[in-house]
Amino acid sequence: MPANGQGEINVDESESYSDTLASSEDEEAACLSRTIERSFTTTTLPADKLATIESLPSKRDHEAFFRECIDIMLREAIFEGTSRRTKVLDFKQPETLLKLLDFDLKAQPSSHSDLIKSLKDVIKYSVKTGHPYFVNQLFSSVDPYGFVGQMLTDALNPSAYTYEVAPVVILMEETVLREMRQIVGWPNGEGDGIFCPGGSMANGYAISCARHYYFPEVKTKGLHGLPKLVLFTSEDAHYSIKKLASFLGLGTENVHLVNTNSQGKMDPDHLEQLINTSLENGERPFMVSSTAGTTVIGAFDPIEKLADICKKNNMWLHVDAAWGGGALISKKHRNLLKGIERADSVTWNPHKLLTAPQQCSTLLVKHKNVLSEAHSANAAYLFQKDKFYDTQYDTGDKHIQCGRKADVLKFWFMWKAKGTSGLEQHIDKVFENAQYFYENIKQRPEFQIVIPEPECTNICFWYVPESLRMNSTEEFLDKLQNDGEYKEKLHRVAPKIKEKMMTEGTMMVTYQTYKEKPNFFRMVFQSSGLDKNDMLHLIQEFERLGQGL
């Protein structure tokens, strides 16, 4: 038995290990009775004391510091930070913030009290992305189970490459990805998938898979000497398609942009024309990247028609459902993605509509082996084949990352907590909220709709200040079309309101242009913690901020 009198820790199944301990009797044995704090790395004590282990803070010191930090985080970042009674942000200009918060890194350690001050300052000047009125991006809110899952990931700090190092995480990934593929509609959830650091990366993997599927020699020989490979996506698609095509050596100009209709959906006829032109020009079209839930207006491309075109032309169909994928989980809304089971690959980010913490993105692939075949390198030092367990569970080699933070645990924990039915109700609720918001602003003369009959939870509108208000929507649209000065004035309204909302900190909603349309706001709902009263509050807040412009 261990030579110490600190028996506060009970370890199950430690018999064989205790035996080990018992076998050492000299200096070495003593090392086993040391207290926990010794496994931590160097601390904030004065430099001359660091070499002496005994002078390190005790477990009690660490634990007290941990608990104080955790209390502050829970109180100030989580509970107060997400209260409707607090501000979404305390905006400071960069040069001011650089003075207010002590960013500088110094030669000497900080005291715990200085660290606590830093921690509080970081919270104070950070945007509260979990606040109900943070409606600025395609992520928002704090899911309590997701948050616990995220902390658990941190406490375990795994790297998700081998079963040896991350057994639980590896099996969890397989479980969650299979379930997601099943929801996409692939028989028995067959296929493959990975968690990626963001939807852009997931789209990049999709391009890589598609390329490998038709031109496996790219892996070894590269693109040199191949025909010009081209892909197609809509003009409303996320910019990551072009960005990743460029990173992958294909070039942004070889991403041909297909027109979208007035609802933001890809035009299949134009796609066919572009493919034909491309073939005539001697290019090799190999992929269509469609979008389910476009970034700005939330449009869903007509997947079935695109699948027909891809089939006819022997092309890979990718669906970027990073944003809209969550709708698949709702019987009421999954029709928006009709035909998605015909896709070869799907990007789906649970950190968006399903509100998992940042970041949680997946690429799902219908074909079982292409992810591995395209990306594996069989590094002998990591993916040894002479292990004593089934090494098919060492799934890391299909990623282009080596070390990889485990993004699955938080989502798995949320899913366990809520059940699929809970996730479904969440989705239905946010769609209801969006609809309620839309119906409401449609009635009010201060608002003009950018895209009628929105499909997703993106609601795009102009706030029209009194000085620019028209008597009817028809008159407004006519003015917008024909009066350049009017359009320019309206274009400047959103940035002004945005500045006001940011400096007051009462909410955060983003604005942007779209095609020929001047700056407008995009509300984008993901949090089912909001309700109809919140919708009304947000509307009123626009009215308040827009007064006097």
Add this chain to the structure above:
Amino acid sequence: MPANGQGEINVDESESYSDTLASSEDEEAACLSRTIERSFTTTTLPADKLATIESLPSKRDHEAFFRECIDIMLREAIFEGTSRRTKVLDFKQPETLLKLLDFDLKAQPSSHSDLIKSLKDVIKYSVKTGHPYFVNQLFSSVDPYGFVGQMLTDALNPSAYTYEVAPVVILMEETVLREMRQIVGWPNGEGDGIFCPGGSMANGYAISCARHYYFPEVKTKGLHGLPKLVLFTSEDAHYSIKKLASFLGLGTENVHLVNTNSQGKMDPDHLEQLINTSLENGERPFMVSSTAGTTVIGAFDPIEKLADICKKNNMWLHVDAAWGGGALISKKHRNLLKGIERADSVTWNPHKLLTAPQQCSTLLVKHKNVLSEAHSANAAYLFQKDKFYDTQYDTGDKHIQCGRKADVLKFWFMWKAKGTSGLEQHIDKVFENAQYFYENIKQRPEFQIVIPEPECTNICFWYVPESLRMNSTEEFLDKLQNDGEYKEKLHRVAPKIKEKMMTEGTMMVTYQTYKEKPNFFRMVFQSSGLDKNDMLHLIQEFERLGQGL
């Protein structure tokens, strides 16, 4: 003032917001007095109650659940999980683990008590990567300040693309990256840099930057029609160079591997030969990726000589210091990377030698604009130019990720806590430990050294069981070279010991082959929480596990 009587939350500077609240007097005003729990998303309550906000768990319910989970995590994952008196892991074969832990996702929600059980099971069956005797990968240990910084990141859940959404994080990144560039040796810390999801990705960015530097047209036109671009790295370099070259469309065969010497260092003469041959073959050599701290044996390439060759041949010099970069912070050890200031780019992962939590990787670039020029897409919906602050702080566009988890905060918080001097002492301590371990096993007949005089904290050795033991190192090396059967027997020893250590859970150390050498163990030290007694314990543990083989 807000219409409620719950005054437990004090918010600074809320005056203007309170005024706002005061201005709404009807139904909408009431929404502001709701309690915090409403900002959370749907919960585990029975399905039929979910629609009714009032039935959601109260803040108190959530907080109690949070605190219980946090207590368990701190106790079981952090404090017990890193105690020398507990096991590193409780190994189960995949098929067993699938039965022991309830991975399945169900339609219905789970109760909090079921969730607590899941959480405990996840901890129980996860490898304790923070345990002092987890010496298996190029990351280990729990840094208490890093852990707090990681939790803070989770609590704030920012996405690091714009100043608008992540003001603190953006300024922190600039501060930390500048400081790191200064340590690399670039005047005034000039240049650019990014945090990336892992060192592999950082190396991929380096290739992309180098390619863009010489062939900016790749961004728009792709590689089609260009000469065959080739790069060079050593046979000991990390596999990510090939993997990312493939992803980038260059092809693994266009990564030419340079021989390493007996110490694992790139041979500059062979590099020059390969470059000349490549030029004769009409290829376009554009980059050398050198390594500072190779994965298996921890070798440092001769950067200065490689810089001369790159200069002469107009090529980009990258240093993959993902592993060895930490040594730069030590006056005693930074000489290992002599000449690194001549590099065009450097990969440096604070989550390795500096023990930041997973994951924390950087790419540092000497040239100020190339990251942006190579990767920016100017998405109008995110990087609006008509904002009311200086949009040069919207730094996200130089990344290929869009949404991006903030990896800087944990490292910044650690650095603040310890000071540069604390980080330096940490580095010096782990090098000392490694040296002590090395000197010690050199004396013992059960151990044979694979690479004499190791440069980094990687110590590579064979454990030679009694049945295979020789009278001297000379005899052993001779046998290894000339007796195939002996070599094969020795090759099978490490996997057997590894199996035993995994099933007993007493430590975790990885093994691999290298060049013609059969399986051997690689100790790799990062944790300054270990000391000489731990070194002796680890040695004894090998002796115990190797008995009777």
